[in-house]
Amino acid sequence: MRKASARVFPVLFLAFASIALFGCGSSSGSANVSQAQTTTAPVSNVQPISVNVGPASALGSSFNYVDGAFTSVTVCAPSSTTNCQTISGILVDTGSSGLRILSSALSASLPAQTDGNGNPMGECAVFADGVTWGAVATADVKIAGEQASSLPVQIIGPASLPTVPADCSSQGQPEDNLANLGANGLLGIGQSVQDCGADCVSAGTLSQGTYYSCPASGCVDTTESLARQVQNPVASFTTDNNGVIVELPAVTGAGAGVSGSLIFGIGTQANNGLGGATVFGTDQFGDFSTTYKGTPYMSFLDSGSNGIYFLDATATGLPVCLDLTFLYCPASAQTISVTDNAEAGTNGASAATSFLVSNGDFLVSNVNNAAVNGLAGPSPGMFDFGLPFFFGRNVYSAIEGKSTPGGTGPYLAY
Amino acid sequence: MKRIIPFVFSFLFAALAVPYSASASLGGDVSSVHDDQVKMQGTLRTTSKDSYDVHEIQAPSGVTLREYVSRSGNVFGLSWQGRSHPDLHQILGSYYDAYVQGVQAQRAARHGHGPLLIQQPGLTIQMGGHMRSLVGKAYLPQALPAGVRPEDLQ
Numbered sequence: 001m002r003k004a005s006a007r008v009f010p011v012l013f014l015a016f017a018s019i020a021l022f023g024c025g026s027s028s029g030s031a032n033v034s035q036a037q038t039t040t041a042p043v044s045n046v047q048p049i050s051v052n053v054g055p056a057s058a059l060g061s062s063f064n065y066v067d068g069a070f071t072s073v074t075v076c077a078p079s080s081t082t083n084c085q086t087i088s089g090i091l092v093d094t095g096s097s098g099l100r101i102l103s104s105a106l107s108a109s110l111p112a113q114t115d116g117n118g119n120p121m122g123e124c125a126v127f128a129d130g131v132t133w134g135a136v137a138t139a140d141v142k143i144a145g146e147q148a149s150s151l152p153v154q155i156i157g158p159a160s161l162p163t164v165p166a167d168c169s170s171q172g173q174p175e176d177n178l179a180n181l182g183a184n185g186l187l188g189i190g191q192s193v194q195d196c197g198a199d200c201v202s203a204g205t206l207s208q209g210t211y212y213s214c215p216a217s218g219c220v221d222t223t224e225s226l227a228r229q230v231q232n233p234v235a236s237f238t239t240d241n242n243g244v245i246v247e248l249p250a251v252t253g254a255g256a257g258v259s260g261s262l263i264f265g266i267g268t269q270a271n272n273g274l275g276g277a278t279v280f281g282t283d284q285f286g287d288f289s290t291t292y293k294g295t296p297y298m299s300f301l302d303s304g305s306n307g308i309y310f311l312d313a314t315a316t317g318l319p320v321c322l323d324l325t326f327l328y329c330p331a332s333a334q335t336i337s338v339t340d341n342a343e344a345g346t347n348g349a350s351a352a353t354s355f356l357v358s359n360g361d362f363l364v365s366n367v368n369n370a371a372v373n374g375l376a377g378p379s380p381g382m383f384d385f386g387l388p389f390f391f392g393r394n395v396y397s398a399i400e401g402k403s404t405p406g407g408t409g410p411y412l413a414y
Numbered sequence: 415m416k417r418i419i420p421f422v423f424s425f426l427f428a429a430l431a432v433p434y435s436a437s438a439s440l441g442g443d444v445s446s447v448h449d450d451q452v453k454m455q456g457t458l459r460t461t462s463k464d465s466y467d468v469h470e471i472q473a474p475s476g477v478t479l480r481e482y483v484s485r486s487g488n489v490f491g492l493s494w495q496g497r498s499h500p501d502l503h504q505i506l507g508s509y510y511d512a513y514v515q516g517v518q519a520q521r522a523a524r525h526g527h528g529p530l531l532i533q534q535p536g537l538t539i540q541m542g543g544h545m546r547s548l549v550g551k552a553y554l555p556q557a558l559p560a561g562v563r564p565e566d567l568q
Contacts, residue, residue: 066525091527095544126498128542129530130517171499172541173517180521192546199476199497209475209498285547302544306526309542314565324523326531364525379529379542381565382549386528 044145045240045264045272047071051248051371051387052257055089055105056182061367065182067306067375067387069248071262073099073187074142075108078150083108089184092262094246094397095286095302096188098195098230099141099151100125100132103159104177105184110137112160113152113228115213122161122212122219123154123230124168125195130180131172135160135214141233143187146264148236152228156181165219167209186304187233189244189262191286191397191410194229201225235399240265242402243409245272246303250392253358254369258391266396267405277396277413279406281346286397286410290383291339292316298382299340301395301412305386308355309379310336318357320378327360327377334358338383347407355389439505440552444487446507447471450479453504465559466490479505482567484559491553491567497546506539506552513539513552538564 054065069092076084085108087101112120113136121136134156141148157176158164164174175181188195196210201223211229212219235241241264248260265272282288282300290299292311307327313320316336321329334357342349358374375388389395398409406413439446447469451458456473469481476497481489494500503510516532516539529542541550551567558564 062522064525068526097545125545126548127527127545128548129521129527166503167501170501170503172502173514173521182526188545190545195545196497197546283547286544287547298543298549300544300547304544305528306524307528309529325533326520326524326528367525377528378531380540380551381568382542384529384542384544 042269043239045269047144047262047264048259049092049246049248049262050257050259053368053370054091054182055184056178059179063179063182064367064370065306066364066370067372068182068370069246069260069303069387069390070183071143071187073185075099075101075106075110075139075153076142077108077110078138078140080140087184090187091183091185091304092246093186093188093302093304094190094244094395095300095304096125096127096186096195097190097192097232098125098154098188099139099185099233100134100154100156100188100230101185102176102178102181102183103134103155103157106155108139110139110153110155112137115222117213117215119213119215120161121224121228122165122214123195124165124171124210124212125154125230126171126210127175129172130175131168132156132175132181132186133161133164133168134176136211136228136230143233143262144264146234146237146240148233151233151236152230154230156185161214161219163218165209165212165221167221171209189232189234189397191282191400191412192232192284193235193400194226194231196224196229197226197284200229232399234264235402237264240268240272241399242266242268242404243396243398246390246395246397248387248390248392251371251373251388253374254363254366254372256368257370266398274396274404274406274413275394277394277406278349278351279342279347279396279411279413280340280349280351281342281407282410282412283343284400284410286412288343288412289341291341292336292383296341299385300383301385301389301397301414303387303390303395305384307375307377307386308357308388309377309384309386310382312378312380315380321360324360324364327364327375328357329360330357331359333374342411346411355385439481439489439507440492440509441554441557442489442507444469444483444489446489447481447483450481450505453501454479465562473500480567482553484557488557490557490559491551491564493549493551493567495543495549497548499541499548499550509537509552512537
């Protein structure tokens with residue numbers, strides 16, 4: 001079934017592309033032919049990324065980021081070629097979906113998304129370590145040669161909508177400025193299309209704490225359709241829209257930084273084939289399982305986590321650091337061997353892998369070390385494979401419902 | 415018109431319940447479980463273990479919250495999973511300020527994003543996962559019933 005759907009996909013895609021072109025309504029048949037030839041030429045699908053100290057380093061070295069991959073994104077007001085801005089220092093995050101930009105980093109004027117009464121829409125996006133609050137706007141998002149048109153994005157921070165609703169801030173501490181976000185924005189390119197999904201569409205659930213209608217009198221919880229939710233830009237690209245590859249070189253010890261690539265599409269061009277990568281089917285959120293010493297745990301690959309956070313001192317025997325209790329501090333580096341398994345009911349894949357855990361105190365002792373291998377800490381009951389796991393691996397993330405040569409997403413592969 | 419009166423009453427009741435629920439839930443008594451259920455508009459299911467009860471609240475907002483109540487009636491632990499985090503102000507009660515301080519301390523020290531792990535004398539809070547798939551746990555280590563391990567709270 002998977003092979004059949006993979007073969008069907010390019011044909012369907014071409015059919016849709018033709019329909020779209022004819023739908024654009026050129027009166028000349030010959031013009032259509034020439035447009036079709038233009039669209040079949042591959043667009044640039046390679047975006048440079050860099051593991052560096054990040055934009056918050058401008059506030060002082062104590063704000064230097066460790067193990068974050070940053071890139072730049074161009075946003076334009078929909079259909080505008082002049083009201084545009086290229087913003088650097090955007091954190092590449094395979095653990096979320098949607099483009100979020102700090103209002104303090106945004107100078108282009110993007111139109112607010114409004115509800116049926118013309119009130120601006122607000123959103124509370126919830127992460128493990130905090131929330132981002134702000135207005136929903138629409139933008140043409142351009143990365144490498146790819147474009148997502150009129151995409152709902154989030155503008156983070158009080159400048160867009162001043163008051164954080166109580167049922168947003170009660171879910172986590174706001175990350176609403178350069179100091180506490182550590183980036184000018186987040187490029188969420190994970191396995192989900194939307195950042196909320198069906199839960200935010202259905203009426204009758206009054207207290208969602210996610211999407212808000214924001215008249216002058218204050219923001220109130222509301223629902224939002226799938227198409228108008230903040231969503232993964234890649235899924236909305238015209239081409240190369242079924243997933244991404246994060247490619248970073250191996251890192252030995254700790255260093256000033258490394259450069260790599262974010263490649264759009266899986267099996268859509270000559271440069272993004274799966275090769276020998278193992279495909280691990282995930283659940284709809286991008287979770288699979290990892291077995292350690294015979295016990296399976298929930299796991300995920302998250303370039304937006306700055307370490308490999310897994311289990312705890314009791315389960316691993318690894319001591320945590322004395323002060324930095326969120327990091328492991330083995331006296332000497334340890335290699336941890338695990339087995340990654342596809343989510344039950346998907347493709348049944350299973351493969352052994354390993355990663356390094358080094359002394360956290362030592363690794364972060366030099367604030368100029370932006371790329372650090374072996375950075376790890378506890379996250380009880382799960383494996384959060386953060387950026388250090390991506391060093392020296394090409395990590396594939398396929399988007400839910402999208403066809404690829406490795407099957408239909410969502411899946412992760414490396 | 416007849417429908418409106420019970421609606422108004424239930425609204426008033428909910429409004430009156432808010433000040434009481436502020437004292438819930440971690441470290442509170444079993445009545446705080448019901449305050450949380452009202453606040454979350456959730457359904458409640460209770461199961462019994464050897465030395466404690468598990469009250470599981472499923473909220474329409476996409477969060478499942480479990481509250482662990484000892485035989486003496488104290489909420490000694492909480493765990494949750496779902497699309498969002500529960501109302502931490504509500505469920506952490508008097509421990510909320512310690513949580514905020516813990517978040518600020520970890521943010522200042524970590525230089526990046528990742529799970530939260532707050533360990534203070536008498537309080538442990540863990541929040542992990544990622545967008546749309548979040549998990550969390552909070553418990554009072556000294557209040558765990560004999561033989562109960564933190565990893566039992568799932």
